[in-house]
Amino acid sequence: MADGQSPHGPGEEPLAPAGPVGPAPAVRPFLVTAGRVAGAGEAASGRAMPVETQLVATTEGIDALGRLSFEQHDIVAACRVPQSIAEIAARLRLHLNVVRVLAEDLRSVGQLSVHVPDSGVTHDASVLRRVIDGLRAIPDSRGVLRDSD
Amino acid sequence: MACGPSPTPGGYSVTPTEPLARPAAGQAAVRPPLPVKLVIAGGFGVGKTTAVGSISEIEPLTTEAAITEVAAGVDDLSHTPRKTTTTVAMDFGCITIDPTLKLYLFGTPGQERFGFMWDDIVEGAVGGLVIVDTRRLDDCYAAVDYFEHRQIPFAVAVNAFDGKVEHSLDEVRWALDVSEGVPVLVFDARERGSVRDALLVVLEQALARSGG
Numbered sequence: 530m531a532d533g534q535s536p537h538g539p540g541e542e543p544l545a546p547a548g549p550v551g552p553a554p555a556v557r558p559f560l561v562t563a564g565r566v567a568g569a570g571e572a573a574s575g576r577a578m579p580v581e582t583q584l585v586a587t588t589e590g591i592d593a594l595g596r597l598s599f600e601q602h603d604i605v606a607a608c609r610v611p612q613s614i615a616e617i618a619a620r621l622r623l624h625l626n627v628v629r630v631l632a633e634d635l636r637s638v639g640q641l642s643v644h645v646p647d648s649g650v651t652h653d654a655s656v657l658r659r660v661i662d663g664l665r666a667i668p669d670s671r672g673v674l675r676d677s678d
Numbered sequence: 679m680a681c682g683p684s685p686t687p688g689g690y691s692v693t694p695t696e697p698l699a700r701p702a703a704g705q706a707a708v709r710p711p712l713p714v715k716l717v718i719a720g721g722f723g724v725g726k727t728t729a730v731g732s733i734s735e736i737e738p739l740t741t742e743a744a745i746t747e748v749a750a751g752v753d754d755l756s757h758t759p760r761k762t763t764t765t766v767a768m769d770f771g772c773i774t775i776d777p778t779l780k781l782y783l784f785g786t787p788g789q790e791r792f793g794f795m796w797d798d799i800v801e802g803a804v805g806g807l808v809i810v811d812t813r814r815l816d817d818c819y820a821a822v823d824y825f826e827h828r829q830i831p832f833a834v835a836v837n838a839f840d841g842k843v844e845h846s847l848d849e850v851r852w853a854l855d856v857s858e859g860v861p862v863l864v865f866d867a868r869e870r871g872s873v874r875d876a877l878l879v880v881l882e883q884a885l886a887r888s889g890g
């Protein structure tokens with residue numbers, strides 16, 4: 530590994546690396562995805578995974594945790610409980626687009642399952658009604674429900 | 679670390695989300711909830727983060743929103759000086775409706791010049807709430823325009839800083855020139871019940887649009 534400039538190989542142990550950890554955070558995203566970045570153009574055309582897309586570890590992914598390193602390891606580990614792309618980006622301090630690329634990589638090897646919400650379903654009246662009912666049940670800070678005042 | 683309680687595996691039969699493609703072998707160990715997204719927009723410092731924090735079940739999380747110019751030539755590892763990426767904070771929270779359904783709230787970055795990357799956040803949203811500070815009305819034009827042009831259901835919420843609103847709602851409506859069907863209301867970004875009611879207004883708009 531040339532001073533942190535190559536992507537972390539699958540065989541490497543996810544232990545503290547010796548020496549410099551890598552370039553500045555601003556450059557780092559391009560390293561972990563081996564130079565690929567999900568493009569803004571994709572987002573514009575609706576092909577990028579929405580930020581609320583759910584990521585879930587598969588049993589294969591959990592079994593592979595010991596062999597995964599760094600970001601891949603952390604994503605699969607965090608996704609033992611379903612997480613959105615945005616949550617993973619925030620918690621692991623990665624760019625959204627880096628998470629998108631890594632999620633696709635992990636999905637393609639069966640270690641992560643990627644659930645893109647169907648916009649037709651999320652906009653469906655029955656779903657919206659359930660959200661409305663659920664929200665109405667949230668009390669305000671004084672414990673007053675919306676419909677009880 | 680999860681946002682809300684984790685769904686019970688196999689606890690329901692309806693598939694809320696379809697996997698992007700069935701993984702080579704792996705099955706999701708747990709079925710995720712269906713995520714429904716609302717966007718909280720508005721000018722700089724109008725109370726977007728405050729509103730998200732008032733109602734979210736988690737502390738608002740912050741991430742760097744979309745990279746801009748796609749960083750062509752990203753394989754050039756020594757390119758920091760010619761880096762054409764911009765990172766801006768985007769914060770969000772969530773509310774678990776039930777194990778199969780979760781509402782996400784995303785706050786757009788306030789500055790007008792970040793409008794170009796709203797698409798990345800807004801894609802798939804069911805509605806938007808535009809927060810307005812009546813002392814700086816023009817700060818929210820970009821957000822209002824954005825939702826109008828994309829025909830995303832939205833409402834305008836005037837944040838009553840210190841309980842005071844400098845203009846009447848009619849004046850706000852007139853100044854923003856929003857169409858008749860767009861609700862304009864007053865709320866307090868620090869009050870959970872107030873934020874809840876503002877979000878309900880947005881969701882009712884979305885429901886009406888869905889034909890439901």
Ligand SMILES: Nc1nc2c(ncn2[C@@H]2O[C@H](COP(=O)(O)OP(=O)(O)OP(=O)(O)O)[C@@H](O)[C@H]2O)c(=O)[nH]1
Pocket residue numbers: 720721722723724725726727728729785787788789837838839840841866867868
């Ligand atoms: N008095 C009062 N202060 C408020 C209210 N809402 C927000 N604030 C304060 O106004 C400031 C800005 O609020 P934020 O929630 O950070 O605003 P924002 O829209 O997220 O700001 P940016 O993300 O920077 O665009 C904070 O200091 C809040 O505490 C309110 O209703 N009344």
Ligand SMILES: [Mg+2]
Pocket residue numbers: 726727728769785
């Ligand atoms: Mg903010």
